[in-house]
Amino acid sequence: MGVEDPERVVRAEVADGEPALARLAIERALGKAVGGSKDVPAAVREAVRAVVRGADVELGVGWQLVDDEGRRIEKVNLLE
Secondary structure, eight states: OSOOOHHHIIIIIIOOOOOHHHHHHHHHHHHHHHTTTHHHHHHHHHHHHHHHHOEEETTTTTTTOOOTTTOOOOOOOOOO
């Protein structure tokens, strides 16, 4: 799985009640989306898709992107 500090993640998730696993999953998704990309617009598009996708199967966690009224954002139309 490659989690750098699993104890910290578990402590934040369980003891502190933070969404630490989802936060880690988002960080991983964004890292994969933009890692080493020389094409900035393509990297941005891939990063947005990763956030909207809302899941990391390997970690078994999901998240939702919502607006300030709690409505789920399920797609974002990006300029190609």
